[in-house]
Amino acid sequence: MTLATAGRWGYALVAIAAWLGVVLTLVITAVDGYSREAVARPGMFGGAPFGWAGFGQRMIECLSYFTEWSNILVAIVATLIALRGSEIGSWGRALHLCALMMITVTAIVYHFLIRPTEVLSGWSVLTNPLQHVVVPLLMIVVALACGPRGGVSGGVVLKALVIPIAWIIYTLVRGAFVHQYPYDFVNVTVLGYQQVCVNIVAILCGALVFLGAIVGIDWIAGKALSPRS
Numbered sequence: 001m002t003l004a005t006a007g008r009w010g011y012a013l014v015a016i017a018a019w020l021g022v023v024l025t026l027v028i029t030a031v032d033g034y035s036r037e038a039v040a041r042p043g044m045f046g047g048a049p050f051g052w053a054g055f056g057q058r059m060i061e062c063l064s065y066f067t068e069w070s071n072i073l074v075a076i077v078a079t080l081i082a083l084r085g086s087e088i089g090s091w092g093r094a095l096h097l098c099a100l101m102m103i104t105v106t107a108i109v110y111h112f113l114i115r116p117t118e119v120l121s122g123w124s125v126l127t128n129p130l131q132h133v134v135v136p137l138l139m140i141v142v143a144l145a146c147g148p149r150g151g152v153s154g155g156v157v158l159k160a161l162v163i164p165i166a167w168i169i170y171t172l173v174r175g176a177f178v179h180q181y182p183y184d185f186v187n188v189t190v191l192g193y194q195q196v197c198v199n200i201v202a203i204l205c206g207a208l209v210f211l212g213a214i215v216g217i218d219w220i221a222g223k224a225l226s227p228r229s
Helices: 003-030 051-062 066-084 089-117 124-146 154-160 162-178 188-228
Strands: none
Touching: 003 051, 003 066, 003 124, 066 089, 066 124, 066 162, 089 124, 089 154, 089 162, 089 188, 154 162, 154 188, 162 188
């Protein structure tokens, strides 16, 4: 089995896990299957009517989480690579880099900022670890082991930042109207814009460091493989 073939099978596994997590989360959200918090926190998502009356609000809130954006992007990119291999073009390379960055940020933020105070119950015991631990781990391992390699330029890195920046803008603009936010660290109602901006800048700086590390690994791998080609 060649590396290209092994890589496509690896990304097929990532795609299956990511799509499973996304579909399960959306279906459970749609039918109001997740447990409700006993006490609603100020400025945070929640408060939708029970049953189908709250269907629209629940779905919008679900699709407003960075976790869902990152898992959906991973599912799309992994499916693309599983079907087409490394022939994905510059935008495909940028989306791959973006997906890898976003799902890694999802895992790190969840582990350090959300998990310590979170109590899982009901269906979230299944879907939370799947989307925050299993999919990130699979994506990182397959990307590091199988590539794709090369094709990373300044333009590609800038393209890779488009979706995370779009999520930040969407979250803050929507939050200004509905006064609700998906995470504590972007909860303007409690923290105020100054602290939220500090938090966002810190996370973006971490994302840039991560992108730099990926570019470095890509360059080293390219150098190591070039004598064999």
